[in-house]
Amino acid sequence: MTAKISLDGLSKSFGTKHVLQGISLNVAEGESLVVIGGSGTGKSVLLKCILGLIKPDAGTIRVDGAAQSTNPAFLDRFGMLFQGAALFDSMPIWQNVAFRLLQGKISRRDARERAIEKLRRVGLNPDTADLFPSELSGGMQKRAGLARAIASDPEIIFFDEPTTGLDPIMSGFINDLIGEIVSEMGATTITITHDMTSVRAIATTVAMLHDGKIRWHGPVEEMDRADDPYLRQFIGGHAQGPIETLR
Numbered sequence: 001m002t003a004k005i006s007l008d009g010l011s012k013s014f015g016t017k018h019v020l021q022g023i024s025l026n027v028a029e030g031e032s033l034v035v036i037g038g039s040g041t042g043k044s045v046l047l048k049c050i051l052g053l054i055k056p057d058a059g060t061i062r063v064d065g066a067a068q069s070t071n072p073a074f075l076d077r078f079g080m081l082f083q084g085a086a087l088f089d090s091m092p093i094w095q096n097v098a099f100r101l102l103q104g105k106i107s108r109r110d111a112r113e114r115a116i117e118k119l120r121r122v123g124l125n126p127d128t129a130d131l132f133p134s135e136l137s138g139g140m141q142k143r144a145g146l147a148r149a150i151a152s153d154p155e156i157i158f159f160d161e162p163t164t165g166l167d168p169i170m171s172g173f174i175n176d177l178i179g180e181i182v183s184e185m186g187a188t189t190i191t192i193t194h195d196m197t198s199v200r201a202i203a204t205t206v207a208m209l210h211d212g213k214i215r216w217h218g219p220v221e222e223m224d225r226a227d228d229p230y231l232r233q234f235i236g237g238h239a240q241g242p243i244e245t246l247r
């Protein structure tokens with residue numbers, strides 16, 4: 001099967017900091033890839049390269065075999081849940097959710113209806129549509145961010161640290177919601193996270209980034225059996241091991 005997203009030899013440095021050093025990775029249609037790795041290993045830089053927000057120094061990015069482009073039609077295929085939800089404070093929730101739809105041809109009324117349908121899908125009452133982000137708890141904001149990510153039924157969704165800042169119960173709820181929505185939409189997803197509970201709830205495959213390279217890549221079921229010492233240290237959360245920790 002041809003890959004939905006195909007990265008080949010992706011490299012990016014900032015000055016002397018060689019963040020990505022030849023990343024090659026295929027993500028199949030309907031796959032849910034979770035990228036793990038320590039702070040500063042380049043997980044966000046990788047997502048930004050795919051979205052065209054950062055230009056890699058070398059390598060290629062293809063979606064359905066076509067080279068990545070800055071054409072708005074290319075970006076329309078992606079939904080994105082940003083860290084911290086990143087809602088616009090001055091807009092009511094429904095306009096946040098329908099933000100991209102409102103730039104298109106759809107009427108305001110239909111956009112609002114679509115926003116309310118997506119809010120409902122993430123467990124938010126239609127009454128939340130007219131509230132402002134500051135009136136919502138952190139967990140509700142994250143759910144609104146998720147509703148926005150799926151508002152245009154994108155083929156590909158990126159989740160950037162979806163559970164950061166949430167309590168364990170809300171994290172579990174968001175993880176399950178992401179898992180359910182992704183499987184019902186059949187979307188291809190890439191998630192970056194530190195949260196091993198998210199990995200187990202969301203991933204079909206896992207890639208671990210370390211030192212600018214893919215250290216381990218495989219189906220989530222094989223992760224616990226893998227004997228790579230870097231992966232073992234990361235998933236076990238051990239201070240001792242080959243990954244250098246700053247004290």
Ligand SMILES: Nc1ncnc2c1ncn2[C@@H]1O[C@H](COP(=O)(O)OP(=O)(O)OP(=O)(O)O)[C@@H](O)[C@H]1O
Nearest residue numbers: 014017019037038039040041042043044045046194
């Ligand atoms: N625009 C930029 N200019 C200079 N350096 C950058 C830029 N963006 C990222 N970096 C550097 O690239 C490295 C990787 O950053 P990145 O945000 O991708 O890490 P990360 O793996 O997502 O980390 P975290 O888990 O802490 O969010 C860091 O050392 C960061 O300082």
